[in-house]
Amino acid sequence: MTPGSIRPEPILPAAIRPEPLLEVQGVGKTYGSVRALAGVSASVGAGEVLCVLGDNGAGKSTFIKILSGTHQHSEGTLLAFGVERRFAHPREALDLGIAAVYQDLAVVPLMPVWRNFFLGSEVTRGRGPLRRLDVASMRATTKHELGRMGIDLRDVDRPIGTLSGGERQSVAIARAVYFGAKVVILDEPTSALGVKQAGVVLSYIARARDRGLGVVFITHNPHHAYPVGDRFLLLQRGTSMGDFAKSEITIEEMTALMAGGAELEALAHELERP
């Protein structure tokens, strides 16, 4: 950041980009004889948003499965906090602070928001047979943590299933952050949402970024990615079409690239009125 500038450049020059928290160099994955992903390089640093864009079948899911430890990469290297890693289990990635928030959000709809927030990592007090849930502190923490993400819930006792899609998504992000995530990987968090709800989620992504987290944001919608992203990784049929900084690409170029440029042009000709 150059001192004196009114607004920091959205994209920092390569020299002063933050140290990457998570980095892949030429990773690929083959399932049997199917090559799902090949030669992808990208990185995300603290306070950065890496958007991964691509059409259906472009390899986005394979990419996040490698990052989150669900699948192992079959080629290339993966560096987490500067150390080469090969995750055998999502738990290993989670223990390092790399948390994936999947589309199903891992919530239990009928359970209250606060119980969902702490599910699997409940806070207890007392010992032995008297060991019990610290309900008051979990309620308060949930309310506070959601507040920090800009989510104002009057009643954290509501079943989480009664929240809107955007709110649920945001609770899942807040939960990942609270439990020590330094990198959050969001799998299509906006794809099932309306325009307004998607806006809500995007603003929470910006919040997480401002709190110094690395965010990997998977989407197929350039209009969702462009406003919030710092870097853009474009995938097509399992290969990378490039890793661009925001200054290097416009939203029109991105859309054209994603749709397969030439193909879209041909389609435009076809659709023209005679």
Next chain:
Amino acid sequence: MTVAVGAGIDERKKRAHPLLTLVRRPEIGALVAALAIFLFFSVSTQAFLTPAGISTWLYSASLFGIMAVAVALLMIGGEFDLSAGAMTGTTGLIVGVVTTQWGLNIWLALVLALAVALSIGAGNAWVVMKTGLPSFIVTLATFFILQGCNLALTKLITGSVAIQGMGAVSGFDQVKVFFGSSFPLLGMDVKISIVWWIALTALATWVLLRTRPGNWIFAVGGQVTSSRQVGVPVFKVKLGLFMTTAGAGWLVGMLQLFDVSTVQATTGVGQEFIYIICAVVGGCLLTGGYGSAIGAALGALIYGMTLQGIVFAQWDNNWLKAFLGGMLLLAVLVNLLVRRQSGVRA
């Protein structure tokens, strides 16, 4: 920006009516029904509200209640156990056979029966979890196996279909203190099973609402994949639930055996559905993830009161089954309504 968005959500939220919040408690429907039935039989029969009458229907409710509470926990965890009824017979028969026929120490016999029950429960859990088959079908198989063994083995060993002469076994009176005794209270003759019932309902409620395993029970029943993703030990929770239900079957088996000092080979058969009905009347969803132990206890209270109330009113007791069916249908409809009202999106 976020502030504006937050305000935007808030103004769309309708404040929940306090009454609606109350109605959302799973056990409210059962409480209202229990009160209504209590008032009805109190007014319409002479014997219902006498100390002797109260002791009778409370005892009746307690045996169903212990099982209903265990079955409710299991149902909240998303599973069924149709072998729960036959289990009360199996455990009673084991104790009866090994003490009267083979002269085993009565305390050892109790431990042996408990060990067998817990193993069967664990077996149910293991098959359900390893195969992914519905517990409804797996425990239906267990039910028929137990029912068959209860009859065949009892006949094979004793030559009859009932165990007699338990009272003559040494140590019977010591054990009876825990399982078959009673004490006077306010003119009533309170059976010890009522104490077990109340204590277990309280314990189950505490576990469900205030401990980690309780949280996990709701979670595995509500959304098992999510639970796994956040690190809930799904297998252990379900194993514990099946074993708890089997253990409750053992307890009820003992309570019946030491109360009347005899046990039939057909004991418990056909009662497994009554436990499920009590749990559903008490607010448990058949799909899991929602319900309450107190609700199930109230469901059993309704059943006990009706069972004895019909006798006191000198009606044909076949009406009980019709009543039970009506009650179940009503409860399921109320549950459906409540679930819709609370606006949960699956």
